[in-house]
Amino acid sequence: MKVILKNIGKKYEGRDKFTIRNIDIEIEDREFCAILGPSGCGKSTLLRMIAGLTSITEGQLYFGDKLMNRVLPKDRDIAMVFQSYALYPHLTVYDNMAFSLKMKKESKEVIHKRVTEAAKILQIEDYLYSRPSDISGGQRQRVALGRAMVRKPSVFLMDEPLSNLDAKLREHMRVELVRLHKNLETTSIYVTHDQTEAMTMADKIILLDKGKIQQFGKPKEFYDKPENLFVAEFIGSPTMNIIKGKMESGRFVSDLKDIIVTPKDEDQKALKDYDGKNVYLGIRSERFLAKKSEENSFEARVEVIEMLGKEKLLHIRSKNGEELVVSQPGHFLYEIDENHNFTFDLDALHFFDEKTTARIN
Structure with missing residues (x-):
């Protein structure tokens, strides 16, 4: 069943501002869609509006071509x-x-x-009579x-169904839920604050953030x-590493002047x-090159090493104090307090507007 939200918004009685607003998306039939965001962003409110447990202040909700705004939860086939x-x-x-089948x-x-x-x-066949x-x-x-x-x-x-489980069991259940979704062949909408759950499932x-969509699409x-x-x-x-700086004659120069x-x-x-x-320059930890070049290279001291097995996370500090995290293969040899040269992978740079914070490139 396709789920369509057109300009959906919710404003609770007695509040000046909308809790959630301008939600305009389409979830295709049989898709697994995760609603992700920090606490208080409105994700559970959005799910409850889809379920009919919370009323819709503005906008339209459709299941297929049927308007669902005033349809009772028991009649929504959810x-x-x-x-x-x-x-x-x-x-x-x-x-x-x-139980629910007996009630029907x-x-x-x-x-x-x-x-x-x-x-x-x-x-769980062995536990049916437990x-x-x-x-x-x-x-x-x-x-x-x-x-x-x-x-x-x-x-x-599903509203954060794995949050009460320990880390190992959550990892196992993520896989089980993906398999379950494939077996059910139904549209699934999953609320979580855990980016790993959203990205993997x-x-x-x-x-969402502060009741507004920040991005909608594939992981x-x-x-x-x-x-x-x-x-x-x-x-x-x-x-992501975020560095504040300025564009000067086609080059990015960090505020601390040691990253160009x-x-x-x-x-x-x-x-x-x-x-x-x-502007802000962003780069993922794994997109640094551990080599020295004449351009786009900087020197930094290794302050902390997190050994994760297949990779090491190097917490480094440049000469003027820029703090960054660099991911390197676990078998590479680094020691605390060593100085190393790191080069930016130019294919992996992200630039953001300082005022709007919107992506530039």
Whole structure:
């Protein structure tokens, strides 16, 4: 089911400002879309409006070609999984998963078929007659997912369903949820504050901040071509290095004067109106070259080394105090307090307007 949001906004009674506004996107049928952003950005409010649990102040919500603004949640053909499992403790796993179907008065044969199918996909067949208190947190989360699955919804909504799990189990469940989405063949909308979940699971991402869309598109676009400074700093671990400086005769000169970069011709064309103006230069940690060249190179001292196995994160400081993070292969040899020369990869430079923070190149 295609989900279309046209200029959606929400303003709560008694508040002067909109919590969320100007949400104008289309989520294609069978897509996995993540709504991502920091706490308080409006992501759960947006999901609740799609679910019908929160009213829409302005704009239109469509499922396919049907206007849903005033359609009750029970009539929207959705299933929702919350952060809390919300399982009935006195019922078995089987009965928890079958509960909504029993309320709809489905036949016992249909109920049994759907519950056992879901249990097989989620690998909880052995726990169907256990109670929630007898199974682990990860298994309870699967039960909550199974309870939603058996309804065979047109739209599957998830509100931070993995946040209560430990790191290892979250990693495992990310893979399971992607497999689940493929098996369900339904439109899935997933709220999270965790960029790793969004980047690894979603076909498309909506990144919100202060109730407004900062960028909407494929995960790769967020990493390779962030639309503004907020996106650049929010996406990626470690976060993108951001250097403040000025364009001077086609070259970027940092405020601390010890980093001077001549961008490639294509970027210089985009920056031609910025000569003499302040801009931000961004570069990912893995896009430095550990070699000395006559141009676009600077010297820095290694202050901290984070050994992560396949890579090392070098926290470096230039002569005049610019702090940067550089990623290098784990087998490369570096020592704390060593001085090294680093060169910028000119194909990986991002430039942002100082005032609007919008992407320039």
